[in-house]
Amino acid sequence: MTELMCSLLLVAAGGFLGGIARWGLTKALPDRVAIFTANAVGSLIFGIGLGAPGQLPLLVAVGVGGALSTWSTFANQLAGLVEKRRWAIFARYLALTVAVCVVAAWRGTVWAGRIFGQWP
Numbered sequence: 679m680t681e682l683m684c685s686l687l688l689v690a691a692g693g694f695l696g697g698i699a700r701w702g703l704t705k706a707l708p709d710r711v712a713i714f715t716a717n718a719v720g721s722l723i724f725g726i727g728l729g730a731p732g733q734l735p736l737l738v739a740v741g742v743g744g745a746l747s748t749w750s751t752f753a754n755q756l757a758g759l760v761e762k763r764r765w766a767i768f769a770r771y772l773a774l775t776v777a778v779c780v781v782a783a784w785r786g787t788v789w790a791g792r793i794f795g796q797w798p
Contacts, residue, residue, distance in 0.1 A: 685736050692741015696720070700746050713751050714775055720747025721779040725786020731794055747779075 699719075703712040720743045727739025752775060759768040790796070 685733065688733055688736040689741045689744075692737040692743075693745040694741075696723075696742040696745030696747075699742075700748060710755060710771070713748055713755060714771075714778075717747045717749065717752055717775060718778050718782050720744070722782040722786045725783040725788075726790045726793065727786075729787050729790025729794055729796065 700712075700716045703716050706712070707715060723746060724739045724743030727735045727737070727743055730738055756768060756772060759765075759771065
């Protein structure tokens with residue numbers, strides 16, 4: 679199997695897992711909560727995946743983290759709040775989501791260093 683084919687299969691497998699997880703969240707939680715959770719957990723997983731060795735970043739960060747997070751749906755939700763002129767909810771949702779996801783991605787990289795033995 680070529681390296682390209684192996685890479686594509688890793689991303690596809692991770693994408694399948696992340697997509698199934700996001701679907702489960704949308705069935706278990708209210709819409710805005712599900713998307714917030716998917717983006718926060720996806721950012722954490724992406725951060726962990728970035729610190730993984732070898733080809734694991736393709737499976738974990740690009741595949742699982744990329745498919746679990748759904749920034750396009752988040753943007754659509756924000757546009758709906760703008761259309762309804764729900765400015766306070768818009769501002770809180772935007773700020774909270776961006777802040778939590780940035781911190782989650784950063785913590786993921788820290789945890790990856792510990793998980794994969796790169797940091798004490």
